[in-house]
Structures are given as structure tokens and as C-alpha cells.
Amino acid sequence: MTKHPTHPAGWSDRLRVSSPVDLSAIDTSATPGVLDKDAAEEIFDGTSRSLPKLQEKLFADSLFGGEHSVLVVLQGMDTAGKGGTVKRVAGPMDPQGITHHAFKKPTEEELAHPFLWRVEKELPAPGQICFFDRSHYEDVLVPRVHELISSEELTARYAEINEFERRLVEGGTTVLKVMLHLGRDEQKNRLLRRLDRSDKHWKFNPGDVDDRGLWPLFHDAYEVALTQTDTEHAPWHVVPADKKWYSSLAVQQILNEALQGLDLGWPAADYDVDEQRKRLLAT
Amino acid sequence: MTKHPTHPAGWSDRLRVSSPVDLSAIDTSATPGVLDKDAAEEIFDGTSRSLPKLQEKLFADSLFGGEHSVLVVLQGMDTAGKGGTVKRVAGPMDPQGITHHAFKKPTEEELAHPFLWRVEKELPAPGQICFFDRSHYEDVLVPRVHELISSEELTARYAEINEFERRLVEGGTTVLKVMLHLGRDEQKNRLLRRLDRSDKHWKFNPGDVDDRGLWPLFHDAYEVALTQTDTEHAPWHVVPADKKWYSSLAVQQILNEALQGLDLGWPAADYDVDEQRKRLLAT
Numbered sequence: 001m002t003k004h005p006t007h008p009a010g011w012s013d014r015l016r017v018s019s020p021v022d023l024s025a026i027d028t029s030a031t032p033g034v035l036d037k038d039a040a041e042e043i044f045d046g047t048s049r050s051l052p053k054l055q056e057k058l059f060a061d062s063l064f065g066g067e068h069s070v071l072v073v074l075q076g077m078d079t080a081g082k083g084g085t086v087k088r089v090a091g092p093m094d095p096q097g098i099t100h101h102a103f104k105k106p107t108e109e110e111l112a113h114p115f116l117w118r119v120e121k122e123l124p125a126p127g128q129i130c131f132f133d134r135s136h137y138e139d140v141l142v143p144r145v146h147e148l149i150s151s152e153e154l155t156a157r158y159a160e161i162n163e164f165e166r167r168l169v170e171g172g173t174t175v176l177k178v179m180l181h182l183g184r185d186e187q188k189n190r191l192l193r194r195l196d197r198s199d200k201h202w203k204f205n206p207g208d209v210d211d212r213g214l215w216p217l218f219h220d221a222y223e224v225a226l227t228q229t230d231t232e233h234a235p236w237h238v239v240p241a242d243k244k245w246y247s248s249l250a251v252q253q254i255l256n257e258a259l260q261g262l263d264l265g266w267p268a269a270d271y272d273v274d275e276q277r278k279r280l281l282a283t
Numbered sequence: 284m285t286k287h288p289t290h291p292a293g294w295s296d297r298l299r300v301s302s303p304v305d306l307s308a309i310d311t312s313a314t315p316g317v318l319d320k321d322a323a324e325e326i327f328d329g330t331s332r333s334l335p336k337l338q339e340k341l342f343a344d345s346l347f348g349g350e351h352s353v354l355v356v357l358q359g360m361d362t363a364g365k366g367g368t369v370k371r372v373a374g375p376m377d378p379q380g381i382t383h384h385a386f387k388k389p390t391e392e393e394l395a396h397p398f399l400w401r402v403e404k405e406l407p408a409p410g411q412i413c414f415f416d417r418s419h420y421e422d423v424l425v426p427r428v429h430e431l432i433s434s435e436e437l438t439a440r441y442a443e444i445n446e447f448e449r450r451l452v453e454g455g456t457t458v459l460k461v462m463l464h465l466g467r468d469e470q471k472n473r474l475l476r477r478l479d480r481s482d483k484h485w486k487f488n489p490g491d492v493d494d495r496g497l498w499p500l501f502h503d504a505y506e507v508a509l510t511q512t513d514t515e516h517a518p519w520h521v522v523p524a525d526k527k528w529y530s531s532l533a534v535q536q537i538l539n540e541a542l543q544g545l546d547l548g549w550p551a552a553d554y555d556v557d558e559q560r561k562r563l564l565a566t
Contacts, residue, residue: 087378087379131378188564204554209562209563273484279492
């Protein structure tokens with residue numbers, strides 16, 4: 001049998017990377033921590049019912065001066081399931097407490113600013129859970145693969161990211177970083193399915209095929225980036241992503257453990273409840 | 284029997300205000316268009332399954348140059364169910380295509396700007412469905428009730444709002460305005476429940492009791508505002524809100540009809556599908 005589904009720190013510990021990161025040693029079709037799809041869906045559905053209460057506590061806490069927020073950073077190759085994971089994990093929660101930002105190829109304006117500029121603008125306010133579909137990590141992955149900046153500049157960016165995330169954490173943001181680790185064959189299947197269905201054609205981009213040729217270079221770039229930026233304050237997790245039911249579950253559980261770890265209660269009334277009841281009944 | 288649930292324009296027409304608006308003539312506990320809770324939930328669940336596809340089409344369309352977006356403006360007295368309605372209606376849709384903004388009492392910075400300044404910043408981008416929990420209408424309701432500005436200024440604001448919304452609509456935004464019309468007794472019940480449960484105390488504000496004393500003034504302000512700003516391009520709907528299952532259904536159906544009205548298909552591939560399949564298979 002698997003561990004108790006809500007075992008504190010279980011999923012986060014299980015999927016935490018160890019340094020130096022070697023992606024080839026992590027099976028993209030594995031399902032560590034859960035037996036099969038049925039078991040996964042049972043845990044997923046149970047947590048989908050309890051997660052909104054934890055989210056509501058985070059939100060309520062912020063109205064009474066609490067500074068906690070959560071940032072979930074999702075990285076992965078095309079079709080790794082970043083958007084779908086947000087949809088499944090965030091679905092049951094109140095949209096009022098969720099923000100989501102998908103980072104695209106930087107615009108001219110964004111390129112004219114330091115690389116963290118566009119990221120700063122999307123950070124979660126207190127009480128919010130924010131999902132990044134791609135992130136500031138694109139700015140160390142793409143430049144390395146396409147040799148857009150020098151290795152000194154890359155090294156400086158890793159350090160800048162670590163410092164940036166340290167400030168976030170000190171300011172009350174829990175930073176959860178997840179790489180959805182997809183197999184190359186499974187990516188081909190997913191891209192083929194987009195070509196097979198006319199209602200999915202809009203999701204396909206011929207550039208995705210070009211990027212497949214750069215697969216080994218992207219993997220190298222991920223390994224270096226994850227190794228350089230896996231910190232105690234903002235650790236990296238690698239989630240096998242060939243099975244969507246598994247990757248959604250893993251991200252949900254990592255988020256759930258983090259929210260449980262905040263150990264928030266309901267804010268106490270800052271007024272006299274009986275007095276207010278009397279006033280209200282008199283109206 | 285009720286009309287076919289997806290009858291085009293059925294819900295929007297049924298709940299559209301007629302001028303001049305007389306709120307006292309609209310029963311807050313009525314459920315026009317549906318027989319009972321069971322029937323309502325059946326329609327609601329069915330539309331919850333089909334709505335995400337319409338949303339996805341709106342989103343996909345925007346990636347290929349489409350400029351459509353949707354703005355749902357929710358107004359209503361405290362506890363009218365604005366937040367809960369967003370949660371239920373938006374829940375099944377992809378967070379990627381949803382934005383939500385709850386407008387609070389204006390800050391010093393916001394007050395130093397024209398009243399539409401803070402609203403402009405939260406407008407939906409193409410492809411997005413945006414929910415406003417309160418809105419620019421607070422800036423004609425509160426000032427009228429508390430006599431903060433002259434009647435000439437108020438009149439100017441109604442005109443400014445009409446012009447503002449006309450520009451939005453011309454730019455591709457469908458503007459859906461809904462007042463959740465709550466009964467005064469039902470509000471008392473809802474406020475009492477917040478006092479009865481310690482996990483709801485954070486939602487209670489002693490000022491809510493003070494505002495109950497201003498109930499008739501707020502109703503007057505709503506009647507004038509709705510009458511002055513009910514336009515062909517951005518009509519007002521009044522939704523009876525004593526029953527949450529009804530108000531959620533009504534807002535969902537108004538949104539659903541608007542999305543169906545856009546009549547969007549899936550974007551056609553702007554590449555040669557067979558050629559891309561060959562390229563992909565060769566990788």
C-alpha cells in the first residue's frame with residue numbers, strides 16, 4: 001500500500017531533486033507514491049474537496065494582515081501538461097484566490113528590461129495562490145540552448161534567481177518549483193494528437209517540431225538550471241509527466257502539503273460577536 | 284415545463300430590466316425560468332460541462348487575432364452572493380482564461396485618479412472572461428447614498444459610464460451587467476449565519492449592519508443607476524438572489540448565451556497539417 005495520502009511532506013520529499021540533477025535517471029513514466037490511476041484519482045478527488053478550505057484560510061488570513069502567499073512555478077517541454085495541470089489542480093478552488101500567468105516569448109518591451117521585470121509584475125499578493133506556466137527559468141533555459149548570452153551572464157542569472165526567490169520567501173511567499181518531466185516519445189504522441197484533431201490544430205506550432213531537435217540541449221539546460229537553483233528556501237521537484245493523472249496528482253499534493261505546513265486557523269473576530277448579533281437582530 | 288435550457292437569448296431576455304427600473308416590483312425569492320432546485324441543478328450541471336468548450340474557443344480565437352472578450356459585472360448588497368456566484372460559474376472553466384477582480388473601498392491613490400482609472404487596469408484581454416465583484420457602479424452608488432458628490436457630477440458619471448462601456452463593446456468586449464437582487468430579510472439570515480460560525484467570522488464586518496440602515500437609499504441609488512445605464516450595448520439584468528442555486532444558474536445562463544452568440548469555431552490551421560505530421564514522424 002501507498003503511504004497515507006495526506007502524510008505531511010511525503011510528496012514534496014519524494015519528488016525533490018538531488019544534486020547534481022540527472023534527468024536521464026528519472027523515469028518519465030514512473031508513478032512514485034501511488035499504485036495506479038484509480039488510486040491516484042481517489043487521492044486527487046479527496047484533496048480536491050479539502051484544498052478549497054485551506055485556500056480560504058490563506059485568503060482570510062491575508063485580510064487580517066497575514067502575508068502568506070504561494071507561487072507554483074511549472075516548467076517543462078511543450079505538451080508536458082503545464083496548462084492542464086493548473087486547470088485540474090486549481091479547478092476546485094475559488095477563482096478569487098487564484099492567479100495564473102502563462103509566460104510567452106518575451107516582447108520587445110520585456111527584453112528592454114532586466115529579465116525579472118516581467119515576473120515581478122505577476123507575483124502573488126498576500127492570500128493568493130499563483131501559478132506560473134513557464135517563468136523566469138525560460139530566461140536561463142532558452143539563452144543557454146540558443147547561446148544568446150555568455151556563460152558568465154548565465155551564472156549571474158542563476159545567482160540572481162536564487163537571491164530573488166530568497167526575497168520572495170522572506171516576504172511570505174512559499175515558492176514551489178516543479179519540472180514536469182516528459183518523455184520524448186510521449187511528446188511525439190501528444191503532438192500527433194494535436195494534428196489529428198481539428199479542434200486541437202490551434203495548439204500546434206511548427207516550431208514545436210524544430211524544438212524536438214534541440215531536446216538534448218534543453219535537457220542539459222534543465223539539469224544545470226535545476227542544479228544551480230535548487231535551494232533550501234525554494235527547492236525543485238521533478239515530476240514524471242508521461243501520465244497526466246500522475247503529474248496532476250503530484251503537483252496537487254505538493255501544493256496541499258505546503259498549505260498544510262502553513263498551519264493557518266480561521267482569523268478570530270475583531271469585534272464582539274454577541275453585541276453584533278443584538279445590533280443585527282434589531283434591524 | 285420550462286423552456287429548452289439552451290434556448291438562445293432566453294435567460295438574458297427574461298431577466299433584462301425594463302425602464303424605469305422598479306426593484307420593489309421584482310420578487311427577490313422568485314425563480315423565473317425554472318421550476319425548482321432540482322431542475323436548476325440539472326441545467327447548471329449540463330452547462331458546466333459545455334461551457335469550458337465555449338471558453339476554450341474564445342481563448343483559441345484570441346491567439347489567432349480575435350478580439351473578443353467578456354466582462355461580467357456583478358453588483359449587489361452585502362451577502363448577495365457575488366463571490367459565490369463567480370466561484371460556481373467559473374469553477375469548471377480553465378483558470379487560464381478567467382480573471383476576477385473584487386473592487387474594495389477605493390484607496391487614496393485610486394481616489395486621486397478619475398473613477399474609471401482603477402477599472403481600466405482590470406479589463407479583460409482578448410480571449411478572457413473577466414468577473415467584476417463590484418465595479419465602477421460603486422462610484423455612482425456610494426456617492427449618491429452618502430451624498431459625496433453633486434447631482435450634476437452623478438449625472439456626468441452615468442454618461443461617462445455609458446460612453447466607457449460603448450468603447451469596450453466596440454473594442455470586442457461583451458459587457459454583461461447583473462444586479463443580484465437580495466431580500467432584506469434574507470440578508471439578515473446570511474449575516475446571522477456568519478456570526479454563528481467561527482469559520483465565517485472573518486467575513487462579517489460591523490459596517491454591514493450600519494449599511495442595512497441605508498437599505499432604502501441604496502435601493503434608490505440602484506434604481507437610478509440601472510435606469511441611467513441600461514443601454515442596448517450593455518444591458519442590465521436583475522437576478523432574484525434569495526436562492527443561491529437560482530442566482531448562480533441565471534448568471535451562468537446569461538454568460539452561456541453570450542458565448543453562444545459569438546458563434547466562434549475552432550481556428551483553422553495556418554500550416555500544412557500533413558506536412559507537419561511527416562516532419563514530426565521523422566523526429
